[in-house]
Amino acid sequence: xLEPTSSPPPSIVTLADQCNVIRDKPSASPTTAAVIELRVRxxxxxxxxxxxxxxxxxFNLEAIVCVPVADxxxxxxxxxxxxxxxxxxxxxxxxxxxxxxxxxxxxDLTREFFTRLxxxxxxxxxx
Amino acid sequence: xxxxGAKLLRILLERQGIRxxxxxxxxxxxxxxxxxxxxxxxxxxTRHEQGAGFIAQGMARVTGKAAVCLATSGPGATNLLxxxxxxxxxxxPLVAITGQxxxxxxxxxxxxxxxxxxxxLPVTKHNFLVRDPAELLEIVPLAFQLAESGRPGPVAVDVPxxxxxxxxxxxxxxxxxxxxPAPACPDALIDELAHRLIAAQRPxxxxxGGVIASGATDLAxxxxxxxxxxxxxxxxxxxxxxxxxxLFMGMLGMHxxxxxxxxxxxxxxLLAIGARFDDRATGKVAEFCPKAxxxxxxxDAAEIGKIKPAFHGLVGDAADILRRLLDRLxxxxxxxxxxxxxxxxxxxxxxxxxxxxxxxxxxxLCRHLGEILEPDTVLTTDVGQHxxxxxxxxxxxxxxxxxxxxxxxxxGFGLPAAIGAALALRARRSxxxxxxxxxxxxLPVRRSLDExxxxxxxxxLPVRRSLDExxxxxxxxxLxxxxxxxEPGPRVVCVSGDGSILMNIQELATLADLGLxxxxxxxxxxxxGLVRQQQELFYGRRYEAAHFASVPDFAALARAFGLRGLRxxxxxxxxxxxxxxxxxxxxCVIDIPIHELANVYPMVPPGAPNRQMIAEPELASTHx
Numbered sequence: 191x192l193e194p195t196s197s198p199p200p201s202i203v204t205l206a207d208q209c210n211v212i213r214d215k216p217s218a219s220p221t222t223a224a225v226i227e228l229r230v231r232x233x234x235x236x237x238x239x240x241x242x243x244x245x246x247x248x249f250n251l252e253a254i255v256c257v258p259v260a261d262x263x264x265x266x267x268x269x270x271x272x273x274x275x276x277x278x279x280x281x282x283x284x285x286x287x288x289x290x291x292x293x294x295x296x297x298d299l300t301r302e303f304f305t306r307l308x309x310x311x312x313x314x315x316x317x
Numbered sequence: 318x319x320x321x322g323a324k325l326l327r328i329l330l331e332r333q334g335i336r337x338x339x340x341x342x343x344x345x346x347x348x349x350x351x352x353x354x355x356x357x358x359x360x361x362x363t364r365h366e367q368g369a370g371f372i373a374q375g376m377a378r379v380t381g382k383a384a385v386c387l388a389t390s391g392p393g394a395t396n397l398l399x400x401x402x403x404x405x406x407x408x409x410p411l412v413a414i415t416g417q418x419x420x421x422x423x424x425x426x427x428x429x430x431x432x433x434x435x436x437x438l439p440v441t442k443h444n445f446l447v448r449d450p451a452e453l454l455e456i457v458p459l460a461f462q463l464a465e466s467g468r469p470g471p472v473a474v475d476v477p478x479x480x481x482x483x484x485x486x487x488x489x490x491x492x493x494x495x496x497x498p499a500p501a502c503p504d505a506l507i508d509e510l511a512h513r514l515i516a517a518q519r520p521x522x523x524x525x526g527g528v529i530a531s532g533a534t535d536l537a538x539x540x541x542x543x544x545x546x547x548x549x550x551x552x553x554x555x556x557x558x559x560x561x562x563x564l565f566m567g568m569l570g571m572h573x574x575x576x577x578x579x580x581x582x583x584x585x586x587l588l589a590i591g592a593r594f595d596d597r598a599t600g601k602v603a604e605f606c607p608k609a610x611x612x613x614x615x616x617d618a619a620e621i622g623k624i625k626p627a628f629h630g631l632v633g634d635a636a637d638i639l640r641r642l643l644d645r646l647x648x649x650x651x652x653x654x655x656x657x658x659x660x661x662x663x664x665x666x667x668x669x670x671x672x673x674x675x676x677x678x679x680x681x682l683c684r685h686l687g688e689i690l691e692p693d694t695v696l697t698t699d700v701g702q703h704x705x706x707x708x709x710x711x712x713x714x715x716x717x718x719x720x721x722x723x724x725x726x727x728x729g730f731g732l733p734a735a736i737g738a739a740l741a742l743r744a745r746r747s748x749x750x751x752x753x754x755x756x757x758x759x760l761p762v763r764r765s766l767d768e769x770x771x772x773x774x775x776x777x778l779p780v781r782r783s784l785d786e787x788x789x790x791x792x793x794x795x796l797x798x799x800x801x802x803x804e805p806g807p808r809v810v811c812v813s814g815d816g817s818i819l820m821n822i823q824e825l826a827t828l829a830d831l832g833l834x835x836x837x838x839x840x841x842x843x844x845x846g847l848v849r850q851q852q853e854l855f856y857g858r859r860y861e862a863a864h865f866a867s868v869p870d871f872a873a874l875a876r877a878f879g880l881r882g883l884r885x886x887x888x889x890x891x892x893x894x895x896x897x898x899x900x901x902x903x904x905c906v907i908d909i910p911i912h913e914l915a916n917v918y919p920m921v922p923p924g925a926p927n928r929q930m931i932a933e934p935e936l937a938s939t940h941x
Contacts, residue, residue, distance in 0.1 A: 246439050282619035288443040
């Protein structure tokens, strides 16, 4: 594997309250990433449908943020994914999920958005 | 009206027009079974939940409507999984309902607790865990809508016991769920496809199961003849084009006739319709149809370009797109291309020894079945050599008459699927009140009693009715086994192997309960034939775990279940005996000894391009 060995990103980062960020694995080529925004139905299981899709189709999911929107009936999910030829297939499979309402690219967001949410954003908590 | 969640679930299913459910009870689903006690829904008690899943599949595959299977929590749910996954891969509408431990116990490793939601998530189109009886009012119609809309598929509904027991005051009933129309494909895309098809020199139509799901088989045939384009079918599309059609080239891929795969090498335009470029069809993808550009019609946008880039993708209902495409296409002649297809078909026939010499050669057997069975006979298969021989040699004349596990390749599919098909066909014959799910908020008592029920969806199977059509619908419910024997319904044939049949053999007991007109034909070579074939061809004849040390007496086994059983004698007019056995009414098991070394030819080695086909004569010279 050619993945960088020095200072790997943290594997799991838990943020306060309504925001969860999970790093799946470090990207092999950190320059080519895309951010997808999903509007989803907010209920238990939606996260499993989205992350499970990436796992079983062998797609790369680097980071995910999910926050409830307005009254909490829907949530906004931001996915950091590899910008590879298969991205279109990823989007089409996501669009088939019943709980996914809309999909759009967030050109305004980069990897930096997710790394800012990393462990430096708050002091480590003892478990 | 104050009712329990269990009764609410039952009424919602009745309102969906569900008349038959297959399942097995258990602790976590008992409240629902109690609610079934006074229902017009007939419950088919199977001997294994997988049997229930495949019985529901048999009903769904014949009618095109979602069917229901039922299981308890824990092992009941896990036993259903294979049938659910099978429905997913073959796009079969199915609603699987499971009991779950009470919500207070979820997550405590309670008795018969398993994460059914988590287990069904990757093998369903969508799944639900019901948290409150009021949610059933939304979830049940939605489950049917999702199962039947767009690309059909299975939906799982997990219902905790406390939700079944809770009471709820229901005032407004939801509309039953049904298929929603797919968004229309833009005209411009159809215009462009029409231009491309007119410009093509050597077009080929590549039909998949979606053509049958869409009810577009007549339109696909019309398109082929308008374009003078030969047609290849996937396993799931067999029956979409009559086998004697001058443009029909049979199944493509791993076990295609040689001429069929050669034709695809020469095509300059491949129009895929409701097909998904499965590896068993394409062989090595990079070398599939090397000279062709690809156009793809599918209702599932994710299929376009998933395996092979398509220059032209049209998302929508195949029937709608083909109808509009035909409006734009003048008659094309292409005499040279037609002649080439005919020549390839003529020069590469399916190889079989003369019937007089080897009547029980599998290819001869399949051809004989084609001669003696009615064109609308539903035939199911299991998985293995016998399945491929049927695909090659049995003439599937109508859509929805070959039921086979294509994508998942599940051994054990055939018998319960045949039972489900026979149930659906028998129901079609019985009186029907003609109700359709779209009628409105009808009370349960007005619902269709017929699981083949709603007026229908372009099925090619003729709706045959019994002479006593005048009978009141109410008489049709809950046939007792004795009544079942009195009206066994049309003949349904399950072609199986001695390996496959033992994987769900216990459903012979269910068949005996019902007395349906199902005949099980066991192609018996005392081995896992397709495994042995692959070990012979690709693993240096190092046979491992392919031969059975002992094989049961299937005729005696049938009699032990209370069914007619016989074994054909190769030396005493076996085909005549087979015909007579199938002509006699009622369920039966027919054990057919076939040559233990018979192989399915031609065969493309897994991972090889389709032009590299191993044929029998070549094999003989290789090993001479």
